[in-house]
Amino acid sequence: MQQLLHTPDGVRDYYGEEYARKLMLCDKIRETFRLYGYQDIMTPVFEYFDIFNAERGTIPSRHMYKLFDRDGETLVLRPDFTPAIARCASKYFADTALPIRLSYLGNTYVNTLGYRGQLKETTQAGAELVGEASVEGNAEVLAMIIDLFRAVGLTEFQIEVGDVRYFKGLLKEAGISDDVRAQLRTCIENKNHFGLEEILEENHIEGQLARVLTRLPHLFGSPEEILEEAEKLTSNTVALRATQRLKRLCACLKEYGVSKYITLDLGMLGLHEYYTGIIFKGYTYGTGDHIVTGGRYDHLLEQFGREAPSIGFGINVDILQQALTSQHIPMQGRRPAVLIMFDSSRFAEAAVKARELRSQKIPVHMLRMKGMDAAGIQNYIHENHVVCTLEYAGGRTDIVQKGEVPVCDI
Amino acid sequence: MRYLTIALAKGRLAKTTMKYLKEIGISCPEMEDPDTRKLVFVNDELGLKFFLSKPSDVPTFVEYGAADLGVVGRDTILEENRKLYEVLDLGVGKCRMCVCGPAEAAERLKHHELIRVATKYPAIARDYFYNRKHQTVEIIKLNGSVELAPIVGLADVIVDIVETGGTLRENGLDVLEVITELSAKVVVNQVSMKMEQDRISDIITRLREVVRAHSK
Known part of the structure; x- marks a missing residue:
């Protein structure tokens, strides 16, 4: 059908x-x-x-x-x-x-x-x-x-x-x-x-x-x-x-x-x-x-x-x-967002960070890393106006940050 | 300077229009090349673009502002019924929109009886029979050789453009009623007329002089 x-x-x-x-x-x-x-x-x-x-x-x-x-x-x-x-x-x-x-x-x-x-x-x-x-x-x-x-x-x-x-x-x-x-x-x-x-x-x-x-x-x-x-x-x-x-x-x-x-x-x-x-x-x-x-x-x-x-x-x-x-007049659409990628083992850290950012009125996307390929993530970043990624990878203790955390403009 | 775009109806009318435009100093050398396969012709100096399209599409291009100006027959304007400014009559391509058929069909137009009408212009035919004659008709849309319809028995009469009437007479058909007079018109997009008032008004005013000179 x-x-x-x-x-x-x-x-x-x-x-x-x-x-x-x-x-x-x-x-x-x-x-x-x-x-x-x-x-x-x-x-x-x-x-x-x-x-x-x-x-x-x-x-x-x-x-x-x-x-x-x-x-x-x-x-x-x-x-x-x-x-x-x-x-x-x-x-x-x-x-x-x-x-x-x-x-x-x-x-x-x-x-x-x-x-x-x-x-x-x-x-x-x-x-x-x-x-x-x-x-x-x-x-x-x-x-x-x-x-x-x-x-x-x-x-x-x-x-x-x-x-x-x-x-x-x-x-x-x-x-x-x-x-x-x-x-x-x-x-x-x-x-x-x-x-x-x-x-x-x-x-x-x-x-x-x-x-x-x-x-x-x-x-x-x-x-x-x-x-x-x-x-x-x-x-x-x-x-x-x-x-x-x-x-x-x-x-x-x-x-x-x-x-x-x-x-x-x-x-x-x-x-x-x-x-x-x-x-x-x-x-x-x-x-x-x-x-x-x-x-x-x-x-x-x-x-x-x-x-x-x-x-x-x-x-x-x-x-x-x-x-x-x-007329190519710039129009603000979605606000710049942060993408937090995490492994389940480090969810607690990621969640704390997300709460902190959201309390500052910064949009946060959460993404569990398991099974995600790099190209798919890139695509997600592109489509969702993500300007900063924070990576909480399993088996490590550091945070990999790419881009600047946006400042809330409202 | 923004480009003004002019849509022309393919064929003889486009040639006449370019001739008139030339007389007011607007030309497009690119267009004169007979072997060209370009679709859009540009005159950078004057900030003008030209393109040729099927006549029935000219009002559409102008209504949506894809072309600022257009030149097209009044038959198409009436049939398409678009939101346009109809600013100038070029006085060329004069003909009439008529109801035609064999002489004996004239009787059938008098008594409000149901007849069949073949035409390339269903909107014009419908408006004429329904709103002006108050006659119920079955309209059959054809795309060419409309004269055939009454001859082979597809329709009682046709609604079509008549220039000299030669084709009709040769096939034993007559003009039975005249619906309206037709000629070529300059049409303008309603927004362009306001946003580019100076340039468009200038073209129209000078064209009007040329039309006046030719009609003498």
Whole structure:
């Protein structure tokens, strides 16, 4: 019979140095969340389908893993965290008018198409700032993301910020149908200049509105230039309020000392109606996909019975780790360890030494020497990040030491 | 300077693209050698790499950032439905995606009845029949010589690219419905567009001028 050892398509095992690095990465992410006053929250891996349905989530229903419980209720493995966090915020923090800061780290499950090299189980870390509508709140979230990326060792990255109210304001004034609006949104989001012109022509959209819409796919780059052009392009009050808020946001980010990581893209609209204010994505080299995405969604909590403006983001930890690896950024994985090799006759000595080292927080591997060949031991040393070996050989009284005992760094 | 990588769809389109690029001062002498067996061509001076791939793979290379830019027909972009920026229409390789078949099959497209459709483009065919025509169809994926299908009785109609319609007419087939117009597009990886904005925008802006000059 053929042994079944491999995992299904889209899920994988993590072990060894790679997993140690991933855990370390998660620790640093959590640490940054705590420094900004966010409390950890854990929600179940599966919940009612309705929590994540169309208006609440960003993942289409057909990409969710669905199951049924005994009562015939439809459950899904969480495809995304935000709706679950919103549910918690409404349920447990209903009485407070003050902001709530929540952060999470866990796995999400999206049933993507096969043969695309995408994992179906991915680790997401993120935070939600609930009940805070201010520009300062937006700045806090962006500054936290930037601090987080710097904490894990990234140096070259960009956070790109847009505001969907610029686009929404323009279209509302013009009274454009939902259907055309969706088409425009897709073309602008994909920077499809040609397709955009076609739609404008077909629908007889002309004048100032047509001019600003055709410029939208190109309105990305440094904040000063983009805002200046964006303000010249329109006299729409909603759109201009959006640029004013972006200006104030940039000023706040300057106070946090993170301006150099910020660019604007007013053509970034998100493919869903979900976002109501600023929207952002983070990019770096070494991965073809963004590493963080988020924005303001002031109406999500209303659906769970509580009105509270909120802003949040999610980081794809797997893609972040992939970027760090491909940029050759050193990541600490397993701590350096000591290998104690002993013969049974000298176990007492070896055990005393192991207790002493472990009390100093130094990882110790114990290995009985009987029947071990040199090559096997070398291999063990290599695979387990051993920097020092202590040999308690039988029939002798000395200790053969190779390498220096590491110093504990935590 | 980081290398920008450009993926080109093998064939006539790659040649036209290189011609256009040459007009904006981007060339790759390595590529012009007809006997070369290299897979990736480099222009160190400009910091550019080029490679040729099967057209249907160009969007994949660009989506994952293995190539920063790509040039490929819109048929492939629609079929593959990848996350890309579609930034420029090169205005070449113009043709149409059509439903074709013997003239008598036209009637079967009118009454939402179940028909069989053979195509190299199952995603495009499905989107057209399901979402635009609301007609239930059985789609049969073929890999070439799609015109054969209605002739030998494998399918009622086909969904395929039509350039001049010559092959169709010779085999007694007609264009029954036009799904969409097609031409070659420049696509850009979404991260590259942001991380290498200056260089990519520069290439696109200058290419746009060349396209404008040619279309006059």
